[in-house]
Amino acid sequence: MLDVKQLSICFSNYSFGLKKQEVCAIRSLDLSVKAGEVVAVVGQSGAGKSLLAHALLGILPRNAQVTGSLSFKGMELTPKEMVRLRGREIALVPQSVAYLNPLLHVGVQISRAAELSGIAAKSSWSSTIKALKRYKLDEEVAKHFPFQLSGGMARRILTATATIGGASLILADEPTNGLDEDTAKETLEHLRQLADCGKAVLLITHDIEAALQVADKVTVFCGGVTVEEAFASDFYGENKLRHPYSQALWAALPTNNFVNDLPEKIHAANNGGCPFSATCCERGDLCGEVLPELREFNGGRVRCQNA
Ligand code: SF4
Known part of the structure; x- marks a missing residue:
């Protein structure tokens, strides 16, 4: 359904001396999602995950320069196609319920969508x-304003708004952010149901444990680069994860060893090297200078000099 190859997103701006500079937030992102699958994109905040959703919808700021290859249902996803498909074939479940208009009944908003x-x-x-x-909401809810909804109801309204047009690809951007455990579980189950009905779901999140409840595959994203594509089951298997960053991300969870070897934020490495090279215990001579290829390895894909 969706194939993303070597996507890079850079922004140009002007510093005080009016010198133009370019900052790349995403350097080399690869992933694919098939119909019937939930693919989670995980990584720390600031890794560039949400930019991916905006790039696929063609709603990046004007100073963004996008390179790489995007294809949807086997066809190139050009800016013109993005406008045509947005809301019809590709839909976004946004990060925050603040995306609902507080002054309009939610029924009017879904109807407009x-x-x-x-x-x-x-x-x-x-x-x-x-x-x-x-989404198990009473007809009367159509006449409610967003402030009259619980967190779970508001989430269901956002999902209903995104999916009403029968889109084939659903982009869910941090859909469990700020939700209590039960509401988060319900939100994830709705995404799983969409995939089970034949949709492709791209679940963008920093919460790996939540993602693993419903995902088939996981794309691990670090400093603007895809470092690993794994099966969800690889996270539970012994030594199945292929990349040191994925292993550190997993080990840092409170339910695992709580070994926090991760820096607070990993910036996109614009110098060409591996984005994890400043922290990685397995770092070799070339790691700071050369970004490895994304290679097939043990049934998944990994981008590491040691693989
Ligand atoms: S490329 Fe080098 S620094 Fe990066 S994860 Fe692999 S071993 Fe570590």
């Missing part, structure tokens, strides 16, 4: 009611 996705105006209200029912 239905019309923008191509559903005829005369059927948009009935589609809205069906969408509410699909």
Whole structure:
């Protein structure tokens, strides 16, 4: 459904001396999602994960320069195609419920999304009611303002708004942020159901444990680079993870050894080397200078000199 190869996103700006400079937030991102799959993109905050969703929707700021290859259903995803597919074939479940308009009834907002996705105006209200029912929300909820909803209900409204047009690819950006455990579980189950119904779901999150509840595969993202593509089951198998960063990320969880060998933030390494080289215990001579290729390894893919 979706193939991303060597995606890079750089921003140009001007420093005080009006000197133009370029900062690359994403340097080499690779991933693929098939119909029926949930693929989680995990990594620390600031790794560039949310930029990926914005790049796929064509809503990056104007000073962004994007290179690499993006394809959707086997066709090149050009800026023109992104505009055509946005909300119809590719939909975003945004990070925050603040994306809902606080002054409009939620039913009106879902109905508007239905019309923008191509559903005829005369059927948009009935589609809205069906969408509410699909997410176990009472018809009356359509007449609520966002502030009248619980966190879980607001999440379901966001998902209903994103999926009402029947999009094939759902981008869920930090969908469990700030939710209590039960609501987070319910939100993730909805994403899993979408995949089980044949959609492709890209789940962008910093919460690996939450992602592993529903994901088939995991793309590990570090400092603007894909460092590993693994199966969700690899996180639970002994020595199955291929990259030192994935291993450190996993070991840092309170439910594991709580060994925090990770710096607070890993910046995109613009010097060409491995983004984890400043911290990695397995670092070799070339690691700070050369970014390794993403290679097939033990059934997954990894980007490490030692693999
Ligand atoms: S490329 Fe080098 S620094 Fe990067 S993870 Fe592999 S061994 Fe460590």
